[in-house]
Amino acid sequence: MNEEKRTTQPKNNSVNYPAPILERIPYTVPINPEAKPYEPGYDWAAHGYDELDDNIEWGKHEGDFIIDGVLYCAHCHTRKQFVRDWNGKTFRLPIPCQCQKEALKRQEAKQNRQKALEKVQRYKELGFADKTLRECTFARDDGASPRYMQIMQRYVEHFRELERKGQGLLLYGSCGSGKTFAAAAVANALIEQGIPCLVSNFTHLFEKLTAPRAQRTMEIEDLNRFNLLVLDDLAAETDNKYIESMIFQIIDSRYRAGLPMIITTNLTKQDLLNPPTLAKKRVYDRILERCCPIEMNDTNRRAKAMQNNMLDMKKLLGI
Numbered sequence: 001m002n003e004e005k006r007t008t009q010p011k012n013n014s015v016n017y018p019a020p021i022l023e024r025i026p027y028t029v030p031i032n033p034e035a036k037p038y039e040p041g042y043d044w045a046a047h048g049y050d051e052l053d054d055n056i057e058w059g060k061h062e063g064d065f066i067i068d069g070v071l072y073c074a075h076c077h078t079r080k081q082f083v084r085d086w087n088g089k090t091f092r093l094p095i096p097c098q099c100q101k102e103a104l105k106r107q108e109a110k111q112n113r114q115k116a117l118e119k120v121q122r123y124k125e126l127g128f129a130d131k132t133l134r135e136c137t138f139a140r141d142d143g144a145s146p147r148y149m150q151i152m153q154r155y156v157e158h159f160r161e162l163e164r165k166g167q168g169l170l171l172y173g174s175c176g177s178g179k180t181f182a183a184a185a186v187a188n189a190l191i192e193q194g195i196p197c198l199v200s201n202f203t204h205l206f207e208k209l210t211a212p213r214a215q216r217t218m219e220i221e222d223l224n225r226f227n228l229l230v231l232d233d234l235a236a237e238t239d240n241k242y243i244e245s246m247i248f249q250i251i252d253s254r255y256r257a258g259l260p261m262i263i264t265t266n267l268t269k270q271d272l273l274n275p276p277t278l279a280k281k282r283v284y285d286r287i288l289e290r291c292c293p294i295e296m297n298d299t300n301r302r303a304k305a306m307q308n309n310m311l312d313m314k315k316l317l318g319i
């Protein structure tokens with residue numbers, strides 16, 4: 001480029017530009033079924049935007065054409081360049097054409113999906129003190145107590161609304177009624193949606209929270225980083241004043257933060273309504289204020305499942 005050309009300002013968009021950087025390329029290229037997107041002859045029409053490859057190339061492709069010195073995409077007919085005059089020079093800078101914009105959007109969506117999956121994986125690893133509870137999902141429910149599982153599923157469905165009000169569940173009743181399974185299934189379903197939940201029990205939390213300070217990996221406030229806290233097995237037999245006060249601190253911190261809990265316990269309704277000590281009363285009062293009590297006593301899940309198995313077998317054997 002000579003000196004004179006470089007200092008000449010263009011009068012308008014269509015004249016006085018230096019020679020186009022690219023020759024005009026024939027618009028139509030024969031279709032090549034083997035071609036990848038952006039390769040010459042790629043069958044755009046057959047594939048449509050949705051199936052474009054995520055590889056975005058920024059250069060010139062066969063079929064691209066030039067109008068007024070600016071490169072246009074052969075497929076979407078939108079600009080792939082913009083022009084800037086600066087210091088007496090004309091610059092052509094790349095911009096994404098419509099198909100490249102779409103491809104960028106798809107790439108971003110793909111990355112977001114990947115991030116969401118990684119997040120779910122992280123919550124799954126973080127969220128369960130007892131790893132076997134990761135397997136407790138609605139899909140694996142044995143169908144022994146459909147009414148309760150329906151309630152749990154509704155809790156998941158309405159979680160955002162209930163979360164705002166800090167409302168949880170208190171699942172009480174005898175052993176073998178599937179309380180732990182039900183509570184863990186709720187947590188698993190929410191984790192699948194990318195909502196952080198922690199499923200733990202008081203014994204495990206005490207160990208974590210009362211470890212020597214140097215080795216401690218969790219403080220009570222950390223529990224509030226989880227949208228839902230599932231506390232398995234709130235027991236009656238806590239004569240230890242220290243443990244009693246820890247239970248109160250955990251429940252109270254959650255209560256004051258207005259965050260929901262699901263608590264399971266073998267305590268009966270009578271136990272819950274008539275706490276033997278003042279410390280327990282403070283705990284139960286807070287729980288009952290925020291957690292909807294659901295008695296899971298009337299079905300003995302395991303026995304019923306066994307009975308159902310037997311019925312199936314009897315039917316099969318014609319007994």
Ligand SMILES: [Zn+2]
Pocket residue numbers: 073074075076077078097098099100
């Ligand atoms: Zn394009």
